[in-house]
Amino acid sequence: MxxxxxxxxxxxxxxxxxxxxAGLLSIAALVGRAAAQDAERIKVVATVPTYAALARxxxxxxxxxxxxxxxxxxxxxxxxxxxxxxxxxxxxLVLHTGLDAENWLExxxxxxxxxxxxxxxxxxxxxxxxxxxxxxxxxxxxxxxxVHAFGNTHIWTDPFxxxxxxxxVRDALVAALPHQADAIDARYTALHDRLTHALVRWLTxxxxxxxxxxxxxxxxxxxxxxxxxxxxxxxxxxxPRVTPTASxxxxxxxxxxxxxxxxxxxxxxxxxxxxxFVSQRTGATVLELSTHPGFPEGNGVDGVVEHFEFNLAAxxxxxxxxxxxxxxxxxxxxxxxxxxxxxxxxxxxGSR
Amino acid sequence: xIVPLIGAVLALLCLGPAAGAQVRDDTQDLLRTMxxxxxxxxxxxxxxxxxLAIEREAxxxxxxxxxxxxxxxxxxxxxxxxxxxxxxxxxxxxxARTSFASDFNPAIGVFADSVIEAGNASEKxxxxxxxxxxxxxxxxxxxxxxxxxxxxxxxxxxDAGAGETETRIEEAYIDLQAGDLLDLDTDAQAxxxxxxxxxxxxxxxHTHDLIQTDRPYAxxxxxxxxxxxxxxxxxxxxxxxxxxEDGRGRTSTAHIALVNGELLAREESALGVQADxxxxxxxxxxxxxxxxxSEFWELDELSDVEFGVSYLRNVGDDAVQTDAGTDIExxxxxxDATWRSDSDESGVGGWVVQSEVIHSELDFGNxxxxxxxxxxxxxxxxxxxxxxxxxxxxxxxxxxxxxxxxAGDAEVTDxxxxxxxxxxxxxxxRLQGQHLDVDxxxxxxxxxxxxxxxxxxxxxxxQPHPYWVNR
Numbered sequence: 026m027x028x029x030x031x032x033x034x035x036x037x038x039x040x041x042x043x044x045x046x047a048g049l050l051s052i053a054a055l056v057g058r059a060a061a062q063d064a065e066r067i068k069v070v071a072t073v074p075t076y077a078a079l080a081r082x083x084x085x086x087x088x089x090x091x092x093x094x095x096x097x098x099x100x101x102x103x104x105x106x107x108x109x110x111x112x113x114x115x116x117x118l119v120l121h122t123g124l125d126a127e128n129w130l131e132x133x134x135x136x137x138x139x140x141x142x143x144x145x146x147x148x149x150x151x152x153x154x155x156x157x158x159x160x161x162x163x164x165x166x167x168x169x170x171x172v173h174a175f176g177n178t179h180i181w182t183d184p185f186x187x188x189x190x191x192x193x194v195r196d197a198l199v200a201a202l203p204h205q206a207d208a209i210d211a212r213y214t215a216l217h218d219r220l221t222h223a224l225v226r227w228l229t230x231x232x233x234x235x236x237x238x239x240x241x242x243x244x245x246x247x248x249x250x251x252x253x254x255x256x257x258x259x260x261x262x263x264x265p266r267v268t269p270t271a272s273x274x275x276x277x278x279x280x281x282x283x284x285x286x287x288x289x290x291x292x293x294x295x296x297x298x299x300x301x302f303v304s305q306r307t308g309a310t311v312l313e314l315s316t317h318p319g320f321p322e323g324n325g326v327d328g329v330v331e332h333f334e335f336n337l338a339a340x341x342x343x344x345x346x347x348x349x350x351x352x353x354x355x356x357x358x359x360x361x362x363x364x365x366x367x368x369x370x371x372x373x374x375g376s377r
Numbered sequence: 378x379i380v381p382l383i384g385a386v387l388a389l390l391c392l393g394p395a396a397g398a399q400v401r402d403d404t405q406d407l408l409r410t411m412x413x414x415x416x417x418x419x420x421x422x423x424x425x426x427x428x429l430a431i432e433r434e435a436x437x438x439x440x441x442x443x444x445x446x447x448x449x450x451x452x453x454x455x456x457x458x459x460x461x462x463x464x465x466x467x468x469x470x471x472x473a474r475t476s477f478a479s480d481f482n483p484a485i486g487v488f489a490d491s492v493i494e495a496g497n498a499s500e501k502x503x504x505x506x507x508x509x510x511x512x513x514x515x516x517x518x519x520x521x522x523x524x525x526x527x528x529x530x531x532x533x534x535x536d537a538g539a540g541e542t543e544t545r546i547e548e549a550y551i552d553l554q555a556g557d558l559l560d561l562d563t564d565a566q567a568x569x570x571x572x573x574x575x576x577x578x579x580x581x582x583h584t585h586d587l588i589q590t591d592r593p594y595a596x597x598x599x600x601x602x603x604x605x606x607x608x609x610x611x612x613x614x615x616x617x618x619x620x621x622e623d624g625r626g627r628t629s630t631a632h633i634a635l636v637n638g639e640l641l642a643r644e645e646s647a648l649g650v651q652a653d654x655x656x657x658x659x660x661x662x663x664x665x666x667x668x669x670x671s672e673f674w675e676l677d678e679l680s681d682v683e684f685g686v687s688y689l690r691n692v693g694d695d696a697v698q699t700d701a702g703t704d705i706e707x708x709x710x711x712x713d714a715t716w717r718s719d720s721d722e723s724g725v726g727g728w729v730v731q732s733e734v735i736h737s738e739l740d741f742g743n744x745x746x747x748x749x750x751x752x753x754x755x756x757x758x759x760x761x762x763x764x765x766x767x768x769x770x771x772x773x774x775x776x777x778x779x780x781x782x783x784a785g786d787a788e789v790t791d792x793x794x795x796x797x798x799x800x801x802x803x804x805x806x807r808l809q810g811q812h813l814d815v816d817x818x819x820x821x822x823x824x825x826x827x828x829x830x831x832x833x834x835x836x837x838x839x840q841p842h843p844y845w846v847n848r
Contacts, residue, residue: 095678097722101802106681107673108626111618114564135527138564138615141557144524155470171802175474185467199439206439221455228462267801268770294722296769 067117067201072127073100074317075181076120076152078329079194083212087205088198091116093133096320097293101171101266103129110137117201119143120194123151124158126178150197152190156180159247170264182316183248184227184333188220191329216329223330223351227253230349231337237344238286240277240309242295245316253337258286261299269299278307288343290314310343483520483528486837488585490514496827502815505538506827512536513584515547525558526551531583547583547606548572555612568611573604574640575611575632575669576687578713578733580604588729588764590809590829594780594789595735595758599709601646607636609664625675632669638696640665641707648697648707648739651784655748658700663693665707679727680718687711701746709737724766729774732761737783749784756781760791772797787817807831 069088071077077092084090091112093103113119114137121127134140143149158176165174180186195213199206235254239246242261250257259280263273280286281303289311291300300311314320318332326335338348460468490513499506514534522528531548550570556563573581579588579596584603591597596604611634618628638661641648652659671685689709691697697705713733720726739754760778767773776793795809813825 095722099722102724106626106675107615107628107630107671107683108618108675108681111615111626111628114615114618135552135554136566138554138556138566140521140527140554141524154473157466157469157471167801167803185463203435210439218455221459225455225458225462228459296723296725298768 065202065204068115069118069120069198070113070116072119072121072130073181074315074319075187075329075332076190076194078318078327078332079187079191079216080118080120080198082216082328083191083195083209084198084202085208085212087202087208093130094317096315096317096322099294100126102294103127103133105129105133105136109133113137114139116142117148118197119149120197121149121151122178122180123153124175124178125173126153147197147200150193152193153178153180154193156186156189159251160244170262171266172264177244177247179245179316180248182246183252184220184224184329185252186248187329187333188217188224191216191220219330223334226349226351227333227337231341231346233346234337234341234344237288237346238281238284239288239290239340240281240286240303241290242292242300245292246290249316249336255340258284261289261291261295261303274299274303278303281307281309288312288340290340292316293320312339312343314339481520483518484837486517486835488513488515488517488583488833488835490585491832492590493830494827496811496825498825498827501823501825510536515583515585522551525554528552546571564615566613568613569609571606571608572611574607574636574667574689575613575634576600576605576667576689576709577669577711577735578683578685578715578731585833585835588731588762588774589776589793589795590807590831591793591811593733593758593760593762593776593778594791594813595733595760595778597647598780598787598789599647599735599737599756599758599783601649603645605640605646607634607640607665607667609634609636611636611667625677626673627675628673630671630673632667632671634667635664635692636667637661638663638665638691642697647783648705651782652699652747652749654785655746657747657749659705660698660700662695662698663691665696666690666692676718679720680716682714682716685711685713687713699746699749701744703742703744703746705742705749706740707737708739709735711735719766723769725769727766729764730761731763732759734759735780739784741784754784756783764797770799785817786819787815790814790816803835805831805833807833 066087066089067084068091069077069080069084070091070093071080072093074092074094074096077090080088080090093109093113094100110133113134116139119130119134119142121130131140131143134143158178158180161176162169162172162174165172181190191213195209198209202209231253236256237254238256238258239250240259240261241250241257244260244262244265246257249255259277261269261274261277263269269277287307287309289300289303289309291297291311291313293313293315297311297313303309304311314336315332318329319327324335326332334351341348489511492510492512494506494508494510496506498504512535516530516532518530518532520528528551529548530546532544533547534542534544537543548571550568550572553567553569555561555565555567573583575581577596577600579592580600582604584592592602592604611632614631614633616629616631618626620626640646642659642661643649644653649659667687667689669685669687671683673681673683675681687710689707691706691708694704694706697707699705711733713731715729715731718728720728735758737756739756741749741751741754743751745751758778758780760776760780762774762776762778764772764774773796774794776791776795778791779788780791781788791811791813793809793811795807797805797807799805807829809829809831811825811827811829813823815823815825817823
């Protein structure tokens with residue numbers, strides 16, 4: 026015989042949490058989108074500092090730019106923390122690479138409640154659209170390491186590609202801020218001019234970079250190296266994002282000595298152990314450079330032109346070549362590096 | 378238009394002059410109304426056409442301006458110079474990537490988790506030990522199903538011990554952007570279906586994402602070996618976000634959920650296991666309410682801390698019932714804190730320190746069901762785990778914890794050091810030692826020492842969800 030000791034559950038009890046849920050939803054409706062955006066000032070989210078620099082240079086005071094990574098940060102290691110999600114919640118525009126470069130972006134935007142933005146091609150701007158990609162794999166397999174299915178995604182390292190990106194950012198900003206089209210166009214024209222003149226000067230003055238041999242840590246400099254004719258003889262990583270082994274480094278050092286590579290490019294997030302080891306054994310110069318503006322912090326390299334100026338000067342100096350001097354009106358605030366001193370770590374506004 | 382006129386004519390013929398006059402008036406009214414509507418529509422179209430013309434003109438002027446500026450720029454010859462320095466192909470636009478109907482297929486990721494265990498657990502606790510175990514294979518399938526919703530399905534194949542295996546739906550839910558769907562000014566999101574309950578710091582994590590090989594004993598003994606999973610609805614409410622003067626975020630988030638009582642009554646839950654040991658089957662006839670409030674603070678560029686408070690209780694008295702007809706009324710509280718810090722950009726020297734305290738109060742009523750206790754039973758568990766990144770791909774850590782069983786007499790003290798090595802993005806090897814002191818008033822005290830060697834790997838694209846959340 027079954028004895029029911031406790032009284033049957035009151036069926037109305039379920040209503041309490043349902044009402045509570047409805048109440049909380051209403052509260053959320055009141056506080057969720059706390060600050061209504063000024064129609065003439067929009068929030069632009071950029072996945073990397075290069076896109077953020079373009080948005081700032083073209084949008085001026087009409088844009089509030091949120092950048093999701095620091096200049097020295099690994100693009101793969103971005104955490105969608107609650108604060109980051111809160112920041113992207115009311116973004117009007119998102120500037121990203123596209124392809125499979127930022128796999129964390131979709132869950133981040135969806136988690137933020139701004140997922141619908143991804144379905145709007147006028148607001149979710151993939152800056153790789155129309156860019157001819159390099160290193161497109163004929164076969165995609167993890168045997169080759171952490172390869173990207175569509176090709177090398179580090180397109181922001183080529184100033185010529187960045188010049189094309191500026192046009193796309195301009196178009197997106199004009200569509201979002203039609204009443205400020207003239208001002209945006211004026212800034213675009215100025216930036217386009219500066220980049221074009223700088224490109225012509227760099228390609229002329231740094232012509233001696235052509236054929237010079239370097240080693241990079243990761244395959245992140247491909248577009249930059251090709252633009253200026255530098256030749257990569259190897260990478261510290263045996264395959265993309267695979268930790269270097271002693272035997273691989275031995276082979277690499279042999280190649281470096283055979284082919285005369287004297288410079289190693291390392292990004293701030295890449296651990297210095299392997300590059301230091303190679304440097305000590307071969308005498309190669311290790312340059313800690315970022316592929317994005319803003320590094321090293323406080324060196325006046327927040328703009329895209331200044332950033333490329335800095336990196337080119339650093340590489341030319343390390344290779345014993347003369348440094349190109351920008352005209353007076355476009356010179357960066359600080360001197361380009363010339364003495365090979367270790368570059369300090371950047372601090373930015375990225376996420377973890 | 379024709380039909381009412383024919384009707385009017387027929388009416389005139391059939392009903393005579395008086396009725397015909399009435400119908401004629403009605404027809405005139407109808408015609409007047411329709412003409413007025415037509416005029417209004419024409420006027421509206423004219424306004425739209427004017428607006429469109431203005432917009433087109435503005436756009437044309439803008440395009441012209443851009444053209445003029447570009448022409449002026451080209452006038453100084455710099456563009457021509459650039460063309461002599463850059464390969465012609467670079468000026469071409471790459472064709473758009475070809476899309477296929479198969480692009481609509483969901484993203485699929487598979488995680489496999491294999492554990493080798495050696496020690497005296499089988500001898501001391503009667504558990505399966507000294508064996509190779511393909512502990513879990515988890516298939517994660519997800520895709521957007523509309524502009525407002527994503528569908529998620531997580532199917533797990535698990536080693537159920539004693540040579541048995543089982544396949545179950547670990548999660549299957551639709552993730553709704555509630556504000557967009559209902560056109561409300563809110564960023565609230567809703568999950569509907571089966572999901573890992575929003576309770577505590579680690580319950581949300583899937584097995585392969587854990588910072589150690591196994592879940593902390595506070596979770597295992599009070600919630601369940603694999604945590605708690607429920608069928609129901611959950612709302613996530615972003616409550617507030619503010620930035621400090623130095624740009625550090627302070628974010629508050631609330632989760633509330635209403636799930637079936639099987640959350641605690643199912644066999645896999647800690648209570649379900651205790652009931653099974655006591656020869657009792659559990660069932661449920663009303664839901665359980667859960668809530669979690671979390672505070673996330675960015676401390677500086679490379680570190681943050683998150684605090685959470687969680688609460689769970691039955692809604693009806695029969696949220697958890699025994700087959701003897703008695704009700705169990707559960708109430709569980711948890712407090713958790715997680716501090717993360719990266720000492721440099723590569724994360725080497727970074728720390729994760731996490732602690733959680735879980736306390737349960739169960740009212741079993743006054744009538745015994747099987748060997749389950751009567752009256753009020755409370756259980757308490759806590760743990761602290763610290764992990765340090767030793768090199769770019771190597772992490773070492775230690776966990777200490779102590780926990781009662783939710784409805785039993787045993788108390789477990791656990792010390793577990795571990796080392797995790799990630800040879801690449803898709804493969805992890807972990808070695809974990811474990812020493813347990815089991816203090817059981819009914820069966821005596823036991824000490825267990827064992828070692829786990831765990832291999833976890835992933836097959837598939839990056840897409841499904843972030844890997845290695847504790848890296």
